[in-house]
Amino acid sequence: MNTNIQEIKDLSIGFKSQKGEQISILRNITTNIRKGETVGIVGESGSGKSTLALAMMGYIKQGLFTTGGECFFKSLDLLKLNNKELVEIRGRKIAMIPQNAGQALTPNLKIGYQIEEALKLHTDFNKVEREQKSSELLNKVRLPSPKIMALRYPHELSGGQQQRVAVAMALAGNPELLLLDEPTTGLDVTTQAHVLELLKDIAKDTGKSMVYVSHDLGAIAQVCDRVIVMYAGEIVLEGPVRKILKEPIHPYTYGLLKSIPKLSLSGLPDSMPGSQPQPGNIRSGCSFYDRCNFSDDECKVKVPELKYLPEIDTSVRCFNHSELTSKTNEQKITSDSKKEITIDEILDLKDVSISYAKQGIIDQFLNKVTDTNPTVKDINININKGETIALVGESGSGKSTILKSIAGLLKTKDGYIKFDKEKLLSGDLKKRSSEDLRSIQLIFQNPDESLNPNHTVEQILSQPLKLYFGLTGSKLKSSIAELLEKVRLGAFYMSRYPRQLSGGEKQRIAVARAFAARPDIILCDEVTSALDVSVQAAVLDLLQKLKEELGTTYVFVSHDLAVVKAISDRVAVLYQGRLCEIGPSKDVYQFPSHPYTEVLIGAVLEPDPDVKPKLVAEDIVEEKPPEIGCSFQGRCPRILGEKCRQEVPPWQIGENGNAIRCHINIEELKIQQS
Amino acid sequence: MENSKNIFNENPKSSLAKVLDIISTMASKPSGFIGLAILIFHVTLAITSPWFAPYDYKAINPTLMLNAPSSEFWFGTDSLGRDVFTRTILGGRTALTITFFGSIIALLWGGLLGIFCGLVGGRIDDIVMRIVDAFLSIPWILAMLLIVSLLGTTTEVLIPALGFFYGKGIVRVARAATHDVIAKDFIVSAKARGHSNLSIIWNEILPNVRDAILVEGAMRWSWMLLGFSSLSFLGFGVSPPTPDWGLMISNARGLMSFAWWAVIAPIVGLSSLIIGINLTADAFAKALGIDRSTKAPV
Ligand SMILES: Nc1ncnc2c1ncn2[C@@H]1O[C@H](COP(=O)(O)OP(=O)(O)OP(=O)(O)O)[C@@H](O)[C@H]1O
Ligand code: SF4
Ligand code: SF4
Ligand SMILES: [Mg+2]
Numbered sequence: 001m002n003t004n005i006q007e008i009k010d011l012s013i014g015f016k017s018q019k020g021e022q023i024s025i026l027r028n029i030t031t032n033i034r035k036g037e038t039v040g041i042v043g044e045s046g047s048g049k050s051t052l053a054l055a056m057m058g059y060i061k062q063g064l065f066t067t068g069g070e071c072f073f074k075s076l077d078l079l080k081l082n083n084k085e086l087v088e089i090r091g092r093k094i095a096m097i098p099q100n101a102g103q104a105l106t107p108n109l110k111i112g113y114q115i116e117e118a119l120k121l122h123t124d125f126n127k128v129e130r131e132q133k134s135s136e137l138l139n140k141v142r143l144p145s146p147k148i149m150a151l152r153y154p155h156e157l158s159g160g161q162q163q164r165v166a167v168a169m170a171l172a173g174n175p176e177l178l179l180l181d182e183p184t185t186g187l188d189v190t191t192q193a194h195v196l197e198l199l200k201d202i203a204k205d206t207g208k209s210m211v212y213v214s215h216d217l218g219a220i221a222q223v224c225d226r227v228i229v230m231y232a233g234e235i236v237l238e239g240p241v242r243k244i245l246k247e248p249i250h251p252y253t254y255g256l257l258k259s260i261p262k263l264s265l266s267g268l269p270d271s272m273p274g275s276q277p278q279p280g281n282i283r284s285g286c287s288f289y290d291r292c293n294f295s296d297d298e299c300k301v302k303v304p305e306l307k308y309l310p311e312i313d314t315s316v317r318c319f320n321h322s323e324l325t326s327k328t329n330e331q332k333i334t335s336d337s338k339k340e341i342t343i344d345e346i347l348d349l350k351d352v353s354i355s356y357a358k359q360g361i362i363d364q365f366l367n368k369v370t371d372t373n374p375t376v377k378d379i380n381i382n383i384n385k386g387e388t389i390a391l392v393g394e395s396g397s398g399k400s401t402i403l404k405s406i407a408g409l410l411k412t413k414d415g416y417i418k419f420d421k422e423k424l425l426s427g428d429l430k431k432r433s434s435e436d437l438r439s440i441q442l443i444f445q446n447p448d449e450s451l452n453p454n455h456t457v458e459q460i461l462s463q464p465l466k467l468y469f470g471l472t473g474s475k476l477k478s479s480i481a482e483l484l485e486k487v488r489l490g491a492f493y494m495s496r497y498p499r500q501l502s503g504g505e506k507q508r509i510a511v512a513r514a515f516a517a518r519p520d521i522i523l524c525d526e527v528t529s530a531l532d533v534s535v536q537a538a539v540l541d542l543l544q545k546l547k548e549e550l551g552t553t554y555v556f557v558s559h560d561l562a563v564v565k566a567i568s569d570r571v572a573v574l575y576q577g578r579l580c581e582i583g584p585s586k587d588v589y590q591f592p593s594h595p596y597t598e599v600l601i602g603a604v605l606e607p608d609p610d611v612k613p614k615l616v617a618e619d620i621v622e623e624k625p626p627e628i629g630c631s632f633q634g635r636c637p638r639i640l641g642e643k644c645r646q647e648v649p650p651w652q653i654g655e656n657g658n659a660i661r662c663h664i665n666i667e668e669l670k671i672q673q674s
Numbered sequence: 675m676e677n678s679k680n681i682f683n684e685n686p687k688s689s690l691a692k693v694l695d696i697i698s699t700m701a702s703k704p705s706g707f708i709g710l711a712i713l714i715f716h717v718t719l720a721i722t723s724p725w726f727a728p729y730d731y732k733a734i735n736p737t738l739m740l741n742a743p744s745s746e747f748w749f750g751t752d753s754l755g756r757d758v759f760t761r762t763i764l765g766g767r768t769a770l771t772i773t774f775f776g777s778i779i780a781l782l783w784g785g786l787l788g789i790f791c792g793l794v795g796g797r798i799d800d801i802v803m804r805i806v807d808a809f810l811s812i813p814w815i816l817a818m819l820l821i822v823s824l825l826g827t828t829t830e831v832l833i834p835a836l837g838f839f840y841g842k843g844i845v846r847v848a849r850a851a852t853h854d855v856i857a858k859d860f861i862v863s864a865k866a867r868g869h870s871n872l873s874i875i876w877n878e879i880l881p882n883v884r885d886a887i888l889v890e891g892a893m894r895w896s897w898m899l900l901g902f903s904s905l906s907f908l909g910f911g912v913s914p915p916t917p918d919w920g921l922m923i924s925n926a927r928g929l930m931s932f933a934w935w936a937v938i939a940p941i942v943g944l945s946s947l948i949i950g951i952n953l954t955a956d957a958f959a960k961a962l963g964i965d966r967s968t969k970a971p972v
Contacts, residue, residue, distance in 0.1 A: 407866045408866065409862065409865070409866055429868065434868055437866070437867060437868035438868075442862075444862075444863065449860065450860050451860055452860045452878055452881065454882055455877075459877075463864065463867070463869070463877070464867055467867060467868070517867070
């Protein structure tokens, strides 16, 4: 009996460039999806994951065409079917949850109605059956009280709940194969862990085959049985999840795994040089040659075949894969190079509250405080010269809000921010001195947004140099070249536009622009979350080196606890704009912790199928912080009752030096958490 | 698509090369090529026609009244016996000049006000846009008639008046484009560094809204041409005996049934120019990567 539900043979997909050249995006893809199996497709942005997933349901994006190969679903070649035949299959036999599906729900239709529509399209149920089935589906994806949920509109659901509805809609036609494209990307860590849990259970309960596309090896490790690793449009490694993630025998996968920061390790992860080549720019020979540590002369000229190794049920595209088997298991022990920070305060946030609510004119006149429950409240943080302090928390925790107020882009409602021990920083940008402005620089999350697309690198970097130092002519040019060298880019990048740079190169320019001002403090807002892991490691490494060289202080905002652990000296954990815990980084990651920190750490996905996340709290999303009591009361798994609801918890200092704000005695917490 | 080019090996270009690049992209599609060809033809004609016009455009000759096209008078003669060919090739000069400068005025005030509104936002933006909307709802031709009848039909009146009325649409486009840019982090970044507003407008905003504004200006040009010709047609544009298509159409239209040539020639001249500008503006927009079809016309 044939156990394969899908067989892809030698599939190649490409497009015609403006010059008429044929450029390939997928090259010679051969793989099978077995019945009842969950297969992960991983690869960095642009590796062709989505294109392959779409081809698996017989869909080729506009502008692209197949240049060879077949894609069988059971005995049907999907690429030869006409539209009518494909419509029959899509939804009923193969369903897809596209990237950002939750956000793509029709905004003005109720959830229940949208699911019934999907049922109408993909099944032959009558109206009554549909209604019943729809609430069954909502139940299956574990939405609380399905009857009430069905009457809600998409915007009345949280991101995680929207994603569940998208899963429910995909399940409507009872498909045999479910394709998921980045189903949890963009969700908060705890929500992501819950959605993955759900998907895993659905796969187990229904025996459906699933294809799970993601760049996140942590997520892949949790749900998949088998993994396909893609690089530059090719499969480079394929095999059982444990084999791939624990003993990767392809240099790319090996490097990729090394470049992921992990909670179990300290210090920065290894970085891989370079970045993935663009389609049409792929070298002859092995496409990974330029970044490979194991290459030899053969790799330069000959293309390695995807070779199946039956003894480990793994396929690999590399001449030297046998060299890796021995090396893989040795873990690099990075010495903790972080030096002790001397207490020399550079920035002091005292009782800072920030409110987005607009005050009415009359209230302003009467000087009445209207917002008793501001977005960010009672923040007290001292930051020392030369340290990296991280602010962590899920979306809505006020991390970026605090950064903006330090930068002077938002006014504080109460409290003050003091710079260099004596200077009060005005909440109004216009009132800050040029010297203060220069001292504090920002780096943003997405370099596509933070670099002017119509400026060359030279123009971008000359802005701060002209503004703060009045440089012109050859002085300006040599300063720019120096900056580029600092961020490990050549001077020839000067004339490039942002669109001619890769993601990592763009972020390097943003880093260079911040350093151009010779600042004392740099505020980093999720600076690596838009980057691929292998690139992320390199940017983190660059930031660390620059800091060691120049003694800059970083305020580093991130939702990724592993990244924070790797780079920061101290960590402040925020929930709903209130501080929960603050302390030296190695202690915050150790118990006793604030219950919220515990939840966050528990939800981190390690790229290891044997390390499961601990889901302790519900993934509810709260819209507003509570008016009184502990900010975390709504989700706290250890809540004590009335006391937590009525009284603001006190700060307690642990033996390791981390401060925890909770009613539970710190000794008691330690016992409960161990 | 961005990736469809080998972007990493693309060489940096000088501004002249960029302009040539845009023009060659425009000409690579048939519609853009035709539009450009028509426009260049008209502009060249307008510049050079005085040198090769076969007859004197104002020489009235009663004996030659309403002659049909012949080898002597290619497009025939009009009711005053003047050569229609001569008058047609000269007839676009005034319209082109006045509307060209009118468009520049429209671009300047519309673009600046639009960027200003987009930048300041809030209440000031609201109020200004209300006023612009109010002006938008007045039938422009009535207002134009009022202006020219009060101030006369000299070039000094016509250019700013046309520029004013056709700038309203540009305000909206410039404002919308500015709004799109203003939320981007590179503006926030410039603000946080402490650049002045003027520097932010000049360095960060203008390069990103310039294309949208120029395309809108090119579109407005063709509309303005039609508007100006309508004024002439009504007798409020150029004054006789200056040759002008709108005026020629107006004078000859009563005789259309038996002297069609006197009407057809200026109509072809006017409409081909309008179509030419339109096609060019469209190709220009496409070459710059602006999709006009998704934007509601104002
Ligand atoms: N219609 C198209 N025309 C030209 N190139 C395309 C087209 N669609 C995709 N590409 C290119 O093909 C490559 C693979 O795209 P694909 O969307 O499959 O990547 P991906 O691995 O899913 O990336 P991501 O993680 O960013 O979603 C990319 O370089 C992309 O830019
Ligand atoms: S074939 Fe050679 S270059 Fe390619 S991955 Fe293997 S060792 Fe590296
Ligand atoms: S104070 Fe109460 S609700 Fe808040 S974290 Fe501690 S136990 Fe939980
Ligand atoms: Mg994708």
